[in-house]
Amino acid sequence: MTIKRPVSIAMAVVPIVCLLLYLPALQCGFVTLDDPDYVLNNLLIRRLDRDMLVASFSQAHIGWWMPLTWISLAIDYHFWGIEPFGYHLTNIVLHAVNAGVVVLIADRLLRGTVAKEEPGWHYPAMLILAGLLFGMHPLRVESVAWVTERKDVLNGLFSFGAILCYLRYAERKESGSDGAGVAYCAALALFALSLMAKSASVVLPAMLLVLDWYPLARGRQGAWGRLVVEKLPFFALAAAMSAITIYFTRESQYLVSLDQFPLWDRFIVSGNAIIAYIRYLIVPVGILPFYMIPDPIPVGYIITSVVAVMLCVMLLWGGRRHPAVAATWLLFLLPLLPVLAFFQNGDQSYAARFTYLPSVVPSVMAASVIAGGYRKAAAGGMVRGRMIAAAAILLAVFYAGMTVRLISVWKDPESIWTRVIEVAPEVISYKERGKLYYVGGRYTEAAADFTAAIKIATGTFQSSIFNLYAFRGEAYRSAGRFDAAVQDFSTAISLFPHPSYYYHRALSLKALGRMKEAEEDLTRAGAENGPLGWYEKGEG
Incomplete structure (x- = not known):
């Protein structure tokens, strides 16, 4: 032939x-x-x-x-x-x-x-x-x-x-x-x-x-x-x-x-x-x-x-x-x-x-x-x-x-970070999937991912771990777990007292009926009343 x-x-x-x-x-x-x-x-x-x-x-x-x-x-x-x-x-x-x-x-x-x-x-x-x-x-x-x-x-x-x-x-x-x-x-x-x-x-x-x-x-x-x-x-x-x-x-x-x-x-x-x-x-x-x-x-x-x-x-x-x-x-x-x-x-x-x-x-x-x-x-x-x-x-x-x-x-963002977590879990993959879960209203799953990120944080992520505590605190607050949210925001504030953390802790304190503490936090927050961001020391 x-x-x-x-x-x-x-x-x-x-x-x-x-x-x-x-x-x-x-x-x-x-x-x-x-x-x-x-x-x-x-x-x-x-x-x-x-x-x-x-x-x-x-x-x-x-x-x-x-x-x-x-x-x-x-x-x-x-x-x-x-x-x-x-x-x-x-x-x-x-x-x-x-x-x-x-x-x-x-x-x-x-x-x-x-x-x-x-x-x-x-x-x-x-x-x-x-x-x-x-x-x-x-x-x-x-x-x-x-x-x-x-x-x-x-x-x-x-x-x-x-x-x-x-x-x-x-x-x-x-x-x-x-x-x-x-x-x-x-x-x-x-x-x-x-x-x-x-x-x-x-x-x-x-x-x-x-x-x-x-x-x-x-x-x-x-x-x-x-x-x-x-x-x-x-x-x-x-x-x-x-x-x-x-x-x-x-x-x-x-x-x-x-x-x-x-x-x-x-x-x-x-x-x-x-x-x-x-x-x-x-x-x-x-x-x-x-x-x-x-x-x-x-x-x-x-x-x-x-x-x-x-x-x-x-x-x-x-x-x-x-x-x-x-x-x-x-x-x-x-x-x-x-x-x-x-x-x-x-x-x-x-x-x-x-x-x-x-x-x-x-x-x-x-x-x-x-x-x-x-x-x-x-x-x-x-x-x-x-x-x-x-x-x-x-x-x-x-x-x-x-x-x-x-x-x-590559179907969607969740499938990407899930794949990374399955093979080689890193702080950033848990953090990113946790944020996706939060935006999607899956607050318990978001909190679980932020917890996993906190456990393995090293190096740069360890030095800015207050962000992870704050994100988890916001997930807890959205899930109705206000005591856990207050605890996480307090930890974040002890590491880096960003005004945004006071504002979000105040929201949880209000939900718990602790109005005086909430008003004090709102005073410390000043004009800060927006969503959480990822912060580095030296900001705020």
Whole structure:
């Protein structure tokens, strides 16, 4: 059997499978993690006109300059308003297209060394596997099922397109074929568009140089100087984007300062994150929507950081003997650099969404390795070959099952924090779910979550634990447990006498008929009569 159009077959299969796999995400809503800032309360996207376009390109919003992301969300708002269905549909379609582009990238990377050895259905099967290993991997769920991560799948569309066009350019340039200039300009334009969606692709010029080394082998006979000059327009765009990002993040104070987060801690957290990404890439079990930097940072982080350094040195040292391994490692590591703790912009230690671009080449190489294993096994007997094929199918089924399960985690804010609590309970997860329970009128459950948070509070949360006592006190008051509420507010006041705490204790004292004490608290509260906030010492 000879298949004349293996790439077309893979291109038809992979996007359809990914589209069907992610359809359950259409039932997800918005979540409290950034969705209010990006969509629900974002006045910028409420119009789709010239002023909106000018504002998108001339200003930063929520600390970032990413005009194409805002325009994309504005288009969705124009058609869907604040109905989450449409936003999720766009994310799913973009991801399905991206998985198809990964098939084309795999074809360009592997056709020179593998295609001639793969008769019949073997080659399209390998391309399908490459696309599915990327598109179906559970690490993709966060990028697809979370509306805010429109920037991720949109950046992926342009970044993957830029890589594909560059591979076409390199092929035509080396063979002297027509169209090399057009492919180069297309790659450069798509790279610029990727930066306008999300700045994480700023390292793409360095990734192209790695591809020049392997598998393209364009660096022979002292050609590296020419290859670097060839990338100068890409590096110029990357430098411009870096300057824009630094300017706007400084202006908005979005990046965490070195005083708050010292360089040594950043190095340790980054090293641990690299090992975590490798672990979840290979064994995608226990993936969470949120990984907070622990306070204090545990000793285990130092150990994993040392392992990360040793692994990096080992893989790069063996680059001459095993260029495929070294190149794959670099193409995994380079796109992670902008999202490691060296450029910390929040309190997350690492995140599944950060693996979107880094996972492309490892997925392609994994498919190639599995295909090579199949060839060797099949040469030794049909049974062995079938065992490898069955293992690949089981892997895809496992990915699909895990992905569908993780999509349900993004159904609503409660499901997110419940998932975190089930796997790795932290103070912030109990606190956030407790607040959700309180808003939903589930006061007893809210109090239970605040109690759990108080029991495990350490570090920064221990120093501001008065907030947790106050939140629990308010949950008790709303549940009618006024004595318990007074006790918690009194504890909070003893730790940090914020006027708001006196006001809320006064409400409980009034309910108990202790009017004189309530009036005294109201006097201490002054003009403070609003809802509780999260306070730091020095306020109030």
